[in-house]
Amino acid sequence: MGPCAKTSPLVQFFGRRSSRSILAAAEPTRREVIPLTDHPPAAAPRPLASRMAQRLTGTAKVPGDKSISHRSLMLGALAVGETEIHGLLEGEDVLRSAAAMRQLGGEAERGADGIWRARGRGIGGLREASDVLDLGNAGTGTRLLMGLVAAYDFVSFFTGDASLRSRPMARVAEPLTRMGARIVARAGGRPPLAVIGTAQPMPITYKLPVASAQVKSAILLAALNTPGITTVIEPEPTRDHTELMLKGFGATLTVEQTKEGRAVSLTGQPEILGRKIVVPGDPSSAAFPLAAALIVPGSDILLPNIGLNPHRIGLVETLLEMGADITIENRREEAGEPVGDLRVRHGALRGVTVPPERAPSMIDEYPILAVIAAFAEGETRMLGLAELRVKESDRLATMAQGLAACGIDVTEGADSLAVRGGKMPAGGVRIPVRLDHRIGMSFLVLGMAAKNLVEIDDAGAIDTSFPGFVDLMNGLGAGITAPSDR
Numbered sequence: 001m002g003p004c005a006k007t008s009p010l011v012q013f014f015g016r017r018s019s020r021s022i023l024a025a026a027e028p029t030r031r032e033v034i035p036l037t038d039h040p041p042a043a044a045p046r047p048l049a050s051r052m053a054q055r056l057t058g059t060a061k062v063p064g065d066k067s068i069s070h071r072s073l074m075l076g077a078l079a080v081g082e083t084e085i086h087g088l089l090e091g092e093d094v095l096r097s098a099a100a101m102r103q104l105g106g107e108a109e110r111g112a113d114g115i116w117r118a119r120g121r122g123i124g125g126l127r128e129a130s131d132v133l134d135l136g137n138a139g140t141g142t143r144l145l146m147g148l149v150a151a152y153d154f155v156s157f158f159t160g161d162a163s164l165r166s167r168p169m170a171r172v173a174e175p176l177t178r179m180g181a182r183i184v185a186r187a188g189g190r191p192p193l194a195v196i197g198t199a200q201p202m203p204i205t206y207k208l209p210v211a212s213a214q215v216k217s218a219i220l221l222a223a224l225n226t227p228g229i230t231t232v233i234e235p236e237p238t239r240d241h242t243e244l245m246l247k248g249f250g251a252t253l254t255v256e257q258t259k260e261g262r263a264v265s266l267t268g269q270p271e272i273l274g275r276k277i278v279v280p281g282d283p284s285s286a287a288f289p290l291a292a293a294l295i296v297p298g299s300d301i302l303l304p305n306i307g308l309n310p311h312r313i314g315l316v317e318t319l320l321e322m323g324a325d326i327t328i329e330n331r332r333e334e335a336g337e338p339v340g341d342l343r344v345r346h347g348a349l350r351g352v353t354v355p356p357e358r359a360p361s362m363i364d365e366y367p368i369l370a371v372i373a374a375f376a377e378g379e380t381r382m383l384g385l386a387e388l389r390v391k392e393s394d395r396l397a398t399m400a401q402g403l404a405a406c407g408i409d410v411t412e413g414a415d416s417l418a419v420r421g422g423k424m425p426a427g428g429v430r431i432p433v434r435l436d437h438r439i440g441m442s443f444l445v446l447g448m449a450a451k452n453l454v455e456i457d458d459a460g461a462i463d464t465s466f467p468g469f470v471d472l473m474n475g476l477g478a479g480i481t482a483p484s485d486r
């Protein structure tokens with residue numbers, strides 16, 4: 001580990017133990033998670049019903065990448081000069097990041113031309129927010145911002161919706177504490193929480209105990225306002241948007257393959273300059289129309305301009321192994337990220353085993369893969385899924401229960417899911433989505449190829465990552481309506 005002038009409160013509390021054992025103690029186990037029903041959603045629930053579709057055809061433009069959008073606003077509102085952001089995802093999660101950056105003294109506004117413009121005062125130029133930063137449903141926004149503010153001599157308060165308030169933040173608090181910040185949170189490191197930033201941040205060398213791009217990014221963002229070189233080592237590579245974008249903004253960052261893993265080193269306190277960013281379509285959002293086309297007979301759709309970062313395309317790799325008819329056309333690079341157009345046609349699929357090492361490159365895609373697996377001949381086994389238990393909902397349990405309710409043969413393991421498919425699912429149920437956008441979209445897609453309607457209890461969360469989802473899917477030929485309209 002790097003220099004550590006004083007013993008951090010977390011280390012004082014837990015004693016000198018490995019990061020992994022501290023996290024095991026600090027992060028909630030599945031049983032400890034407070035049921036979301038304790039916290040009714042702020043807005044009235046919006047149920048939706050999805051009925052069997054005939055065939056899906058046409059071209060669907062999916063919204064911008066959520067990961068890149070959060071980072072664009074954060075780095076743009078730090079950089080000197082103007083950052084033009086084309087294709088920003090205008091979903092609730094990202095809009096919360098924009099609001100938080102404004103509260104911290106940055107600028108981020110949408111122009112009448114649809115282009116977002118961010119403007120900052122340079123690294124070190126943020127100021128204390130005069131109110132709580134409410135990140136809504138956004139775990140990425142919260143974790144990245146916790147890092148960003150940790151190396152400033154002020155205090156930031158974070159909260160969010162019931163889902164966010166059940167999510168473990170100790171994984172971020174632990175390395176930030178080593179850098180000199182203090183974090184005061186509810187049990188298990190859950191929000192509401194306060195980050196007491198430090199005037200004298202210390203660079204660290206930190207080996208990630210969980211494969212998490214959010215934790216890696218929180219440390220790198222804290223390192224921006226920290227003198228010296230901060231190194232994050234990731235035993236399993238995760239999405240590298242933060243690294244690519246920091247380089248693009250002019251920071252000095254190196255990546256080295258070491259015995260312990262991929263080591264990313266950032267030299268602190270660079271001058272980063274505004275630039276143009278073109279946000280590609282989000283492969284994690286594209287996964288929903290793509291899945292729908294694979295399971296609805298006769299479908300043939302085109303998804304243009306989808307991000308194809310190698311750390312994000314584990315789902316496409318898996319689906320090709322399952323025999324899916326997906327072709328990538330017009331491969332190109334835009335603003336440092338590989339992109340291409342996906343052509344997807346319906347066809348027969350077969351079950352496969354998805355190895356645990358693939359999980360980081362498709363971590364958000366397991367709910368929709370589980371739906372696709374219900375239409376594949378034989379068994380699909382998904383392994384190494386412990387992280388799914390601490391996403392917007394416990395996705396392993398939510399998917400297993402929902403699929404079983406739809407009449408699908410599924411087994412939930414401690415960190416695995418097995419789906420035996422090939423028969424048309426019965427459907428005819430209403431699924432609780434537990435404030436989880438990807439659960440909501442997954443079951444609406446399932447309804448497109450099930451015998452009976454599949455309903456979800458609340459579509460509200462879908463706007464966090466995929467505004468316009470229902471119109472886009474119905475434009476391709478789906479039948480998603482309010483349950484009363486049927």
Ligand code: S3P
Pocket residue numbers: 066067068140211212213214215217238239363364387
């Ligand atoms: C994200 C990283 C992933 C992913 C999340 C977005 C990011 O989380 O699930 O939706 O933008 O860095 P973890 O890195 O915690 O697995």
